[in-house]
Amino acid sequence: MSGPPLDTPGGSRAVVVDRPGHHRLVRREVPPPGPGEVLVRVAAAGICRSDREVYDGHRDAAYVRYPVTPGHEWAGTVVAVGEGVDAGLVGRGAVAEGFRACGTCERCRCGETSLCAGGYAETGFTEPGAFADHLTVPARLLHPLADDADLRAAALLEPAAVVAAAARMARPRAGERVAVVGAGTLGMLAVQLLAASSPADLAVVDPRAARGEQALAFGATAALDPAEAASANGRFDLVVETAGAPSTAASSCLLARRGGRVVLTGMFAPGATGIDPVHLSLSQLELRSVFGASSAAWTDAVRAFGTGLLDPGALITHEFPLEEFGAAVALVGGGDPGTGKVLLRP
Incomplete structure (x- = not known):
């Protein structure tokens, strides 16, 4: 030693x-x-x-x-x-x-x-x-x-690495309309990282008003409760789900536009609401999920932290x-x- x-x-x-x-x-x-x-x-x-x-x-x-x-x-x-x-x-x-x-x-x-x-x-x-x-x-x-x-x-760089893994799958592009579902630790880190991609809109969906206000301080352009978000179904180019709640996988897919991208980052428990395969096929959604973080995603998170993006x-x-x-x-x-x-x- x-x-x-x-x-x-x-x-x-x-x-x-x-x-x-x-x-x-x-x-x-x-x-x-x-x-x-x-x-x-x-x-x-x-x-x-x-x-x-x-x-x-x-x-x-x-x-x-x-x-x-x-x-x-x-x-x-x-x-x-x-x-x-x-x-x-x-x-x-x-x-x-x-x-x-x-x-x-x-x-x-x-x-x-x-x-x-x-x-x-x-x-x-x-x-x-x-x-x-x-x-x-x-x-x-x-x-x-x-x-x-x-x-x-x-x-907190471990959850940040998970968010970086989601960002690698999501491939955010400047000017896109982006939604983050959930304003817990993963959601807040996702807002910070996705804000760096210069989206046209960056909405956060969470029933807790105080969390929504904090997300606005981190770069979100709108904070929506789930009912408000439902009125925006089909609007977003990219949806990053971070909550892992029973209904959020299915509701995140509804938020995405036809041909949009959805990344499931939250960890779901048995019994969560299933995703409608008819909606997936008719909307031609690109759906990805995240399990932990690869070495490359860890490198991305550490670099983002070092440069002050996170x-x-x-x-x-x-x-x-x-x-x-x-x-x-x-x-x-x-x-x-x-x-x-x-x-x-x-």
Whole structure:
């Protein structure tokens, strides 16, 4: 292991979810980086709806492995590197891709690393995550940040990478009429990124008026509630769905013009309203979906953050220490319109 001696009296703390609804804060030895790995001191970690699903036991069993330390949205500082890793990374602020893609299967070789056929493995779900003082990750997944990067804001680069993946599929063009369905974290980041493509209109659809007002500050030209949006069905060249609500996949397709493009970015649960295949065929819609983010999308998000196109920090509303994980996770998905992104700060 390369790096300065680690000043960690009492070891390293981590939140462990042993089974749905049961968690504990443990102290352990600092996990040393193995060959090809880096050890990161976590600066901030975001809690998202999928973390709440892990805690509640609602995540598909194929995509979680208990006991687990959650935390897939994070930023931190490299404090040590394992054998074969550039020692110059020590001291660098960084984020890292969550999917532990194999790099050799057909999907990986085609650049679709989030669809790796080598078996699902992801930081915070099947591998120890960032609700901890430290974590180790493969160095090949690391994305170093600028020296002056705000690591608190950078913790949101994982959802930003998902939005960047959607933008790659959406191919926004200047002068288009664009709608973003949902004004949560993904939706707000989508507004920021899509505003950079100079759309003629950029409407946000969300029932929460306060979220709509914030979207206007980020570059949206209109904030619509779902009823108002329904009167604009068939108007938009591009629709980016980010809510993952039961009805939003179907309603997003109705918003698009004939020949338009729809990208589904939200994660849907079983029982969501189906998309009308008659409408799809008669409207000749181009429909895409997003599962996570490829390495290329991560690169896009990190670059957009570095150039100031993305301002994730403005979405943070609550911060908690590791000891208050229970209170923090209870806020996520609780329905309070004043709750934006919730962070844990080890």
